[in-house]
Amino acid sequence: xQSVTQPDIHITVSEGASLELRCNYSYxxxxxxxxxxxxxxxxxxxxLKYFSGDTLVQGIKGFEAEFKRSQSSFNLRKxxxxxxxxxxxxxxxxxxxxxxxxxxGTRLTVKP
Amino acid sequence: NAxxxxxxxFQVLKTGQSMTLQCAQDMNHEYMSxxxxxxxxxxxxxxxxxxxxxxxxxxxxxxxxxSRSTTEDFPLRLLSAAPSQTSVYFCASSYxxxxxxxxxxxxxxGTRLTVT
Numbered sequence: 001x002q003s004v005t006q007p008d009i010h011i012t013v014s015e016g017a018s019l020e021l022r023c024n025y026s027y028x029x030x031x032x033x034x035x036x037x038x039x040x041x042x043x044x045x046x047x048l049k050y051f052s053g054d055t056l057v058q059g060i061k062g063f064e065a066e067f068k069r070s071q072s073s074f075n076l077r078k079x080x081x082x083x084x085x086x087x088x089x090x091x092x093x094x095x096x097x098x099x100x101x102x103x104x105g106t107r108l109t110v111k112p
Numbered sequence: 113n114a115x116x117x118x119x120x121x122f123q124v125l126k127t128g129q130s131m132t133l134q135c136a137q138d139m140n141h142e143y144m145s146x147x148x149x150x151x152x153x154x155x156x157x158x159x160x161x162x163x164x165x166x167x168x169x170x171x172x173x174x175x176x177x178x179s180r181s182t183t184e185d186f187p188l189r190l191l192s193a194a195p196s197q198t199s200v201y202f203c204a205s206s207y208x209x210x211x212x213x214x215x216x217x218x219x220x221x222g223t224r225l226t227v228t
Contacts, residue, residue: 001171009152034216043116043202043219044155090154098143098162099170100217102154 002027002093006103013081014111021076021106023065023091032094033074035065038105039087047089050074061085086110114138118203118220125193125227133188133223135203141218143206144186145170146178148199149222155202161186193227200224 005024013019025031032051036044048059055067065076074091088107094100119134137144145160147170157170161180175197177189186205190197201223207215 004154006154041221043204043221044217045219046216049216092155098145098160099157100145101157101171102147104152104154 001099002031002095002101004091004093004101004103006089006091006106008106009104010107010109012109012111015083016080019076019078019081019085019108021089021091021108023074023076023103024072025074025091025093026072027093027095029095031074033065033067034092034094034100035059035063035074035076036090036092036102037061037087038090044090047076081108081110083110083112116203116205116218116220118201118223120223121221122224123226125190125225127194127227129193130189130191131193133190133201133203133225135186135188135205135220136184137186137203137205137218138184139205139207139218140183141205141207142183143208143215144180145204145217146176146186146188147202147204148172148197149202150199158188158201193225195227198225198227 003026034049035047038044050067088105090105091103116137142163146158147155156172159178161167203220204217
């Protein structure tokens, strides 16, 4: 079955600094890849997704992610972090049969 | 527009008790699913359904039952609760399914369950 690894449990960045959250996946076929964000006490909200085509995908709130097949990675980036970006971020991979697997999550803290 | 509604928000059970977590969506979504979220483990798929009358197992189905008698509702049943089922449970739905490009998952706000 497919799986996702998010190597960083917790990341702290200063407001205005750039951000990169790492995601590595394992799947035998072409993956469907997603990044979700979860604010405290809330459900998950989709930031962006990759299915095929252009390997650099743009999402909401100024986020982007790049799919690198050779590295089995789908890292999330933002050029300038805002205090409101503090949340937990989940990378996910879905198989053709709707079985979606999530990573363990990366908690982002933003310093003023 | 309510989206995905989960009830209750919090629940405490004793070992061996049964209960049903409710999930309802008003978006006419065919696909619905249940996840549990545990610290350090992300979200794990319990069961999912691609339409009324159709359900399938996910990654961690043991100890949970589901049924889908209507498009709107997808209840999750714990027949005999165990402490290992202490978790936060999320229901999610989409128009077609998790693998559909044009149909992202919509999540409820979760049910926090404690089994003592």
